Amino acid sequence: MRTFAAAPSVLIALDFDGCLAPFVPDPADARPLPEASEALRRLATADGVQLALVSGRPLEQLRDLAEPPARTWLVGSHGAETAELDADGTLQRVPFTLAGAEADLLAEVTSAVESIAALQPGTWVEHKPAAAVLHTRTAAEDVAERALRAAHDGPGHWPGVHAMRGNQVVELAVVDVTKGAALTALRERLGDVAVLYAGDDVTDETALATLGPGDLGIKVGHAETVAPFRVADEPAMARVLTDLASWRASHHHE
C-alpha cells in the first residue's frame, strides 16, 4: 500500500455495496460508513488522486446514496453507465441508450422475472436502465434458492440476456457489460495511472482481473478471489482508505 500511495498519479476505484456500504435488507437504506466517506473526502483533495465508484447501481442512485466528492467518476449498472460528477452534483454522462431490440428484450425479461417474484414470497424485482434484478435477501433460504435458480435458468438463458449472480441477487442484463471492461475504459481515458480496485462480489472479480504490476487489488470479505490482498469487511476497508489518505498526504509533503 505504501508503494501504491507513492505513485505519482493514482486512480482509486471502489465498489459500493459490501465495500463502502454494509449490506442492509432494503437497498435504499445502504450508506457508506462515515469513516469511508471522510477518507474519500480527504483523498479527493490530495494531489494526483482520482476517485471512481464502480457499482451495479444505476448512476443517479449511486450518486444519491454514496454522496461522493465532486469530480469523482461514477460507473453504474455494472459498466453500462459512466459519468463524472461535477462540483454542483450534476452527472456529466458518457452517452448510453438501449437499442430498440434491447429495450424490447428488457421488457420481456422484466415481465418474466416479475412472474417468478410473484410466486416466491419475500423476493422482489429492482428495475435498472439495462437490467432487471431479482432480490432474495428478505426471503426464506429455500425460497430464495428456488427463485434465483428459476431466474437464472429461465430468462437468464435467453439469447441476448446476460445473467450475473451477486450477493443474494441475480441480475439479468440486456447489454454485455462488466466492471472489468468499464475499469479498463476508465484507465484508458485517464492515461498513466496506478489503479487500486476494491470490491466484495463476483462481479468485482472482472475488475480485479484487469490489474497489473503497480496496481493494488483488494478483496473485501472471505469469498474466492484473484486479488492479491484481502480485508475482512467494510470497516476494515474504511481503515485502508484512511491510511491511504494519510500516506498520500505525507508522501506529497516529503
Ligand SMILES: O=P(O)(O)OC[C@H]1O[C@H](O[C@H]2O[C@H](CO)[C@@H](O)[C@H](O)[C@H]2O)[C@H](O)[C@@H](O)[C@@H]1O
Ligand atoms: O456493485 P455494487 O455496488 O456492490 O452493487 C451491487 C448490488 O447492490 C445492491 O444489492 C446489494 O445490496 C443491497 C443493500 O445492502 C442488498 O439488500 C442486496 O441483497 C445486495 O445484493 C443493489 O440493490 C443492486 O442493484 C446492485 O447491483
